[in-house]
Amino acid sequence: MSTVTPQLDLTPEERAALQARSAAGRAAINAKKKLTSPWASFVAVVLAFLWTVPTFGLLVTSFRPELAIKTSGWWTFFANPETTLDNYKAVLSTEGSSGLGAYFVNSFVIVIPAVIIPICLAILAAYAFAWIDFRGRNALFVAVFALQIVPIQVTLIPLLTLYVDAGLAGTFWTIWLSHSIFALPLAIFILHNFMKEIPKELIEAARMDGAGHVKILFRVLLPLMKPAIAAFGIFQFLWVWNDLLVALTFAGGGTAVAPITVGLANLSGTRDTAWHLLSAGSFVAIIVPVVVFIALQRYFVRGLLAGGLKG
Amino acid sequence: MSSIRSRRILAAVSGGLGFALVLTACSGGDSGGDETTAASGDCAAYESYGDLSGKTVSVYTSIVTPEDTPQIDSYKPFEECTGATIEYVGDKAFETQVLVRAKAGNPPDIAYVPQPGLLNQLVATGAAVEAPQTVVDNIDEFWGEDWKGYATVDGKVYAAPLGANVKSLVWYSPTEFADAGYEIPTTLDDLMALTEQMVADGKVPWCAGIGSGEATGWPITDWMEDFMLRLSGPDVYDQWVNHEIAFNSEAPTAALDGVGAYLKNPAFVNGGLGDVNSIAATAFQDGGLPILEGTCSLHRQASFYAANFPEGTNVSEDGDVFAFYLPGETEDVKPVLGGGEFVLAFADRPEVAAFQTYLSTDLWANNKAIASPAGGWVSANKGLEVANLVSPVDKLAATILQDPNAVFRFDGSDMMPAAIGSNAFWKQSTNWITGQSTKETVDNIEAAWPAS
Missing domain, CATH: 3.40.190.10 (Periplasmic binding protein-like II)
Incomplete structure (x- = not known):
C-alpha cells in the first residue's frame, strides 16, 4: 500500500485527501493492532487484577467474623468460608457511638453544597477570563492559577481563626466554604480552558444575533460544557467525600457536623481494639463514590482530556 | 439581653455558693463513698452546683468508642440534677486538633489532656484557664503532690487528673x-x-x-x-x-x-x-x-x-x-x-467550673466506676472505692495507686x-x-x- 494507483480520474485535491485518509487509516490500524495485541491485553488484565486484589480482600474481610479477621488472613476464607453480617450491623447501628449513620448523612449535607458552590462561581469566573476583555485579565488569571500551589495545610489555622471571628465555627458553613475556597483555582482553570476551546465564531454569531453575556453563557456555552462540568463535579465530589483533614480541622469530632471519614477514623476505638470493623466501615464509606463514579464515568474520561489540551 | 445577663450573674452567684458548699461537704464527709453509691436518684450531692438548666459544656477528648459510653453515662447524674447538658466529642486526632483549636481561638470548654507535655503547650497558647479553687481543693484532698505537680505550670494549678493507668x-x-x-x-x-x-x-x-x-x-x-x-x-x-x-x-x-x-x-x-x-x-x-x-x-x-x-x-x-x-x-x-488524663478548662463560665469540679470529686470517680460494667478504667482519686470497680485488674491498679507508700511518676x-x-x-x-x-x-x- 505504499503507492496509491489512481484508477479514477481524480482531481489533485481529491487524491491528496484520499492519500491522507489512507495514511490516517493505516496509523489507526497500527495503533489498534498494537493496543489489541494479546500481550498488551494480558498486561492490562494482570494490572487490573493486582489493582483489585486488595479491595477484594477488604470486601471478603468485611463479611468474616471478628475472631477470624483477627487471627487469619482473608485468603483463608476460601478454605473455611464463614460469613456474617455482624460487622455491617455494628457499623450501621445507631446505638452507641460507633454507628456511621449520622456521619453518613453529614457527608451528604457537606458534599452537595461543596460541589455546587465552586462550580457556580467557577463558571462565571471562567467565562469572564475566557470571553470578556478587561485590563489585567492575564495577570489575574495567572494569579488564580498560581493559587493552586498554596498547600491547604498552611491555610488551616488562619482560616479557622477567621471562621471563629465570624461566629461560624462548628457549623457546616466552615466546611462548605473551605472546600469551595480550595476547589476554586482548579475549577476556574479547567473550565476556562474548556471554554476557550469553543470556536470564537460561535460566540460572535450569538453576539450578532443580539445575545448579551448572560445569554451567551447560559444558551450557548453551558450546553456545550456539560462534560467539563460533570468531570470537575466528579473530581470535587470524590475529593470532598474522601477528605479527612479539612473536616477534622473545621468540624472537629462528634456527630453534629463531622463527615463519614471522621467517623471511620474513630471507628476502631481508643486503643484500636475494634479494628475488625474498619473493612465493613470502608465499604459503607466508598459505596456512594463508586455509584457516582460509575454513573458519570463517561463524562469523567471525556472531561479528563478537557483541561489538558491548552495549558 | 439584660435578663440574660442578670441570669448569668445569678448563676455565677449560685455557683459560687455551690462551691462553698462542696468544700464543706468534702471536708466533712469521709464516708463519701457510701452516699455516692446511692446517688442515682438522689440529687442532694449535686445541689451545691446550683441550677444550670439550659447551660451546655462541651468536652473534647481522645477517648472514643467503646470507652466513651461509660464516660457519657457517668455524667448523667450531673446532667439530671443540675439541668446542664454535656456535649461529649471524642476524636482520635485529639492531640493535634486540640492545639489547632486552641491556637485558632476555638477551644472546647473542657479537654481531657493525656500528657503533661501537651498540657504545657496548651497553657502556653494562653487559651487555658486556671482551675477554680474548688478543683484545687479536691486535688489536694484526693491526689498526692506527684499528680498535682504534673498539672501545675509556672506555679499555677490548671487541671485535676481524670483517669489513670498503671504500667508497673x-x-x-x-x-x-x-x-x-x-x-x-x-x-x-x-x-x-x-x-x-x-x-x-x-x-x-x-x-x-x-x-x-x-x-x-x-x-x-x-x-x-x-x-x-x-x-x-x-x-x-x-x-x-x-x-x-x-x-x-x-x-x-x-x-x-x-x-x-x-x-x-x-x-x-x-x-x-x-x-x-x-x-x-x-x-x-x-x-x-x-x-x-x-x-x-x-x-x-x-x-x-x-x-x-x-x-x-x-x-x-x-x-x-x-x-x-x-x-x-x-x-x-x-x-x-503510669499515665492518665487531665481535665483542662478553656472557659471560666460557672457551668464549666461546676463540671470541672464534679469531675475532680470522689462522687464522679465512683459514678464512673459504677458506669463501667466492662472495667478497663481506674483513677488515682483516693476517694474511689475499690469495691465499686468491676474487673480484678482495675481493683489491683487502684490499690497500687492508692497505696500510701506509692510514688507516682508519669x-x-x-x-x-x-x-x-x-x-x-x-x-x-x-x-x-x-x-x-x-x-x-x-x-x-x-x-x-x-x-x-
Missing part, C-alpha cells in the same frame, strides 16, 4: 504459680530469684514484644523508666526526664543494664516466641499471650494489656492470667509508673522532647535489644537530645 505491672499465670509453688515477689531481688528458680525448673520465664509500627521500641522505654524509678529513685528520675542529668550518665546506664539483665539474658527470654531477637519482631499486643499457653511465665506490661487477652480469658487472682506489682528495691518503696518518654521521646529513645531501644551495647545506646540518645 507483671502479668503471670496464677494457676502456674499455684502449681509450682511460686510466690509473688515483693522486692527486686525476689523477682530475680524467682526468675532464676523458673530457669532451674526448665522454663523460659520472660516474654516480651516491642513491635508497634513506627512506635516500635516503646515497651523497652517503659521497662527502663520502671528500673530508673527503682534503682535511682523518683528524684533522679525527674532529673533524667528533664535532662538535668545526661542520658548517658551513670544512673540511666545502670537502669538500662538492669533491664538488660532480664531482656538480654538468653536464658530468661523469649518464652514461647524465640530468642532475644524475637522481642523486636513480636508485636507488643502478642508479647504476653504465651502466658496463656504455658510457654512463658512473666510479662511486664501496663494495666490496659488486659484487653489484649482473647475474650473468655479469666483475668483474675485465681484465673488464667493476672498481674502483680513490679516490686521496688525494698518492700517499703513503691514507685508507680511515663517519662511522653514528657521528653519529641525528638527523644517519640523517636531516638524508641529506635535506639530497638537497636539495643537486637545487639547494640548499652553504652552505645545511651550515648546515641544523649547525642540526639535537642540542643535548647
